[in-house]
Amino acid sequence: QLHLVESGGGAVQPGGSLRLSCATSGFTFSSFAMHWVRQSPGKGLEWVAYVSVRPFDGGSTHYADSVKGRFTISRDNSQNTLFLQMDSLRPEDTATYFCLRDRGGTYPPLWGQGTVVTVSS
Amino acid sequence: NFMLTQPQSVSEAPGKTVTISCTGAGGDIVSNFVQWYKQRPGSAPVTVIYEDTQRPSGVPDRFSGSVDSSSNSASLIISGLQTDDEAIYYCQSSEAGNHGTLVFGGGTRLTVL
Numbered sequence: 647q648l649h650l651v652e653s654g655g656g657a658v659q660p661g662g663s664l665r666l667s668c669a670t671s672g673f674t675f676s677s678f679a680m681h682w683v684r685q686s687p688g689k690g691l692e693w694v695a696y697v698s699v700r701p702f703d704g705g706s707t708h709y710a711d712s713v714k715g716r717f718t719i720s721r722d723n724s725q726n727t728l729f730l731q732m733d734s735l736r737p738e739d740t741a742t743y744f745c746l747r748d749r750g751g752t753y754p755p756l757w758g759q760g761t762v763v764t765v766s767s
Numbered sequence: 768n769f770m771l772t773q774p775q776s777v778s779e780a781p782g783k784t785v786t787i788s789c790t791g792a793g794g795d796i797v798s799n800f801v802q803w804y805k806q807r808p809g810s811a812p813v814t815v816i817y818e819d820t821q822r823p824s825g826v827p828d829r830f831s832g833s834v835d836s837s838s839n840s841a842s843l844i845i846s847g848l849q850t851d852d853e854a855i856y857y858c859q860s861s862e863a864g865n866h867g868t869l870v871f872g873g874g875t876r877l878t879v880l
Binding site: 668679681690691692693696698706708740744754755756757758759760 | 774800802804806811812814816818821823852857859865866867868869870871872873
């Protein structure tokens, strides 16, 4: 069965840091590009970050302007896990964070169940 | 920057057919594939259409997708509406020339009356 399981969310003060993880199983993780997408309470979906498929260095990356310079996406193909290091957190970063496996070949996009991040003093 | 616009809400009776539109601005919608996601309250999104017209296994064939270059828009068509179809539906594509930068529509709330 296909699984994407996020963890690492929680409550943090403004200026703090969190590291989210997305453990995957049931598919060849190294063959798919991956994304983080977030959803603020009562709002729509917002793309956050992307890491490509590259066999040697873990992938090239892109970021939304709202998180550029503060968030870092990475992947560990040996552990089938995606990460999001979030630094200098702001109240507007409060959201549910989803990992998303990109489409590939005949395979559709696949979502995790999400992890909640709350940034508040 | 490429943007996608969806109607805030649509409603239709059970058994009928509804079409949810997704209009592109700042680029050609045919430049990248369009995906559609269904999200119920308190749950993660689920893919119902990918690569414009493809249905993942397990998604009923009542769901279909199309793209129209003349109107620069994509559509999600749901036929034989069921109460279980009530949800928010999001379209998604990518920035032109940059597959890795995703663009989401604002979402459409579907009510099955």
